[in-house]
Amino acid sequence: MNKSKALMALTQAALALPGVARADVSVDYLFSDYEEADLPAAHAASGQSSERYSIQSHLLRVVAPVWQQKLGMTLTYETMSGASPWFVMPGPDGRPLQVMSGATIDEQRVDLQGTMTLPTSVVDSAITLGVSTEDDYRSLHGGVEVTREDDDKMTSLTGGLSYSHDRLEPTEGGSTRFPDRIRGADKDTLSAYAGLTRVLTPTTEVQFGFSYQHGDGYLTDPYKMVYVVSTATTYNESRPDGRNTYAITARLRQAVPSLAAAIHADYRYYRDDWKIESHTVEASWQQTFGEHWRVAPGVRWYSQSQAFFYSAYFPDFRHDGFASSDYRLAPFGALSGRLDVTYKLQNWAFGIGGEYYDADADYAIRSVKVENPALVEYWSVQLRIAHEFK
Amino acid sequence: MKQIPSSVMCVLGLLLIATTSACSLQTVKPWQRGDLASQEMDWETDPLLAVYRRHVEFSKEAASGGPVLAGGGCGCN
Numbered sequence: 318m319n320k321s322k323a324l325m326a327l328t329q330a331a332l333a334l335p336g337v338a339r340a341d342v343s344v345d346y347l348f349s350d351y352e353e354a355d356l357p358a359a360h361a362a363s364g365q366s367s368e369r370y371s372i373q374s375h376l377l378r379v380v381a382p383v384w385q386q387k388l389g390m391t392l393t394y395e396t397m398s399g400a401s402p403w404f405v406m407p408g409p410d411g412r413p414l415q416v417m418s419g420a421t422i423d424e425q426r427v428d429l430q431g432t433m434t435l436p437t438s439v440v441d442s443a444i445t446l447g448v449s450t451e452d453d454y455r456s457l458h459g460g461v462e463v464t465r466e467d468d469d470k471m472t473s474l475t476g477g478l479s480y481s482h483d484r485l486e487p488t489e490g491g492s493t494r495f496p497d498r499i500r501g502a503d504k505d506t507l508s509a510y511a512g513l514t515r516v517l518t519p520t521t522e523v524q525f526g527f528s529y530q531h532g533d534g535y536l537t538d539p540y541k542m543v544y545v546v547s548t549a550t551t552y553n554e555s556r557p558d559g560r561n562t563y564a565i566t567a568r569l570r571q572a573v574p575s576l577a578a579a580i581h582a583d584y585r586y587y588r589d590d591w592k593i594e595s596h597t598v599e600a601s602w603q604q605t606f607g608e609h610w611r612v613a614p615g616v617r618w619y620s621q622s623q624a625f626f627y628s629a630y631f632p633d634f635r636h637d638g639f640a641s642s643d644y645r646l647a648p649f650g651a652l653s654g655r656l657d658v659t660y661k662l663q664n665w666a667f668g669i670g671g672e673y674y675d676a677d678a679d680y681a682i683r684s685v686k687v688e689n690p691a692l693v694e695y696w697s698v699q700l701r702i703a704h705e706f707k
Numbered sequence: 708m709k710q711i712p713s714s715v716m717c718v719l720g721l722l723l724i725a726t727t728s729a730c731s732l733q734t735v736k737p738w739q740r741g742d743l744a745s746q747e748m749d750w751e752t753d754p755l756l757a758v759y760r761r762h763v764e765f766s767k768e769a770a771s772g773g774p775v776l777a778g779g780g781c782g783c784n
Contacts, residue, residue, distance in 0.1 A: 345755050347756060347759060351763065374759060376759055378755050391755070391758065428781075445776055447778060447779055448779070449779045449781055451781065454780075454782035456779030456781065458777075458778060469734045471734055471735065475774065479776050479777045481778070481780055483779065485782070504780065506777070506780060508777035510774055510777075512774035517732060519735050519741075519742060520742050520743070522743060522748065524750065528772040528773060528774065530771075564770070564771070566772075566773050568774075570748045570749075572745065572747075579745070579747040581752075587770035587772060589770075593769045597770065603748075603752060605745075611746075613752065619764075619768060621768060624769070646769055659753075672760070699756060701755075701756070
């Protein structure tokens, strides 16, 4: 009931904006239930399996013409609960075992983002502003994108620049219980990308892109700890206060008119100065059945190497003072499968989708000596409803 | 001197091939673009779902980035 009220309120608010015509307003809603599999007992220091994260997400997007331009607003509301990985310690045989955060975490995130497109005779441009808030985190971000298409519409060039300022105020920072946890910190992120899209044939299109990101400030996870064997004690994890990342992407869209279908194939190569290297391959088959149905099965493979300061646990202190046992900085690979089904009826669209994701050292491109015990396995289900006012 | 990873060379090679060969390609006329204009050929057939899935991946993996505008950070990563 609350969701439909929120949807109606945002739609009415969009329609009430000056210059907004009821025609050409579109509303799109997504609900997702995300569930992580329990940490297996064999991976837990406690010897007992442990529940992990569960996230319910609501995304609402309204696109409306405003002052002869197009304004898109996306509102995200998420509730998160469960336990998260805290630190890793060696078991009796030296095998890494995960210690989870003791208390169940209950959190929510609200994110609002608006994009105004501003087409001109020379380029199409768009300005984006957004804000995201959680109990312990705030982010303000903005960016601009420009696209230029050549006269015969065979090639287009796109570029974007964005900036984000984030403020962390960790729960119980500086408290009696966690005196070493920071009370607050900031980080800034500058991102840029450039892309080239090219039509090759009446059924083939390719896109290449390069993106760069520079992070500066507090890039450490304030809740995570590391275990040092020589002192048999845990300490706060510590990461460098700067990070430069690079990504190169190649994407292909191939229509198969005889089957009323299209093939999507995407590749991304990523590298950063934390010495992480990654490959991502995604492929999907987009099948339409008549005027109403679209079915899209897809697979994704991901692989990353570890950060230079990562270890499941540490025999002794590192000379540079950096240390993290975060599974997201560990070497691993992941496989996921997806299926999305959409039904269109006049100005309405209804959809259901699902994804299963499994991270494992065996899926990595290079062999992994020690697998992090907290690698995640999850499944998620999405429900969709969209409407165009005409 | 650092060696450029072979995968980077592959992608750069593909880029070079596509852009140079594209110069000799025949222009695809507007009346030939019916398949290109179909929704299943969009770079993202479902932009809202793509935003959601990118956010999940961003919170579970070290790598991010691509030909889209980066958003703000979150406490998830």
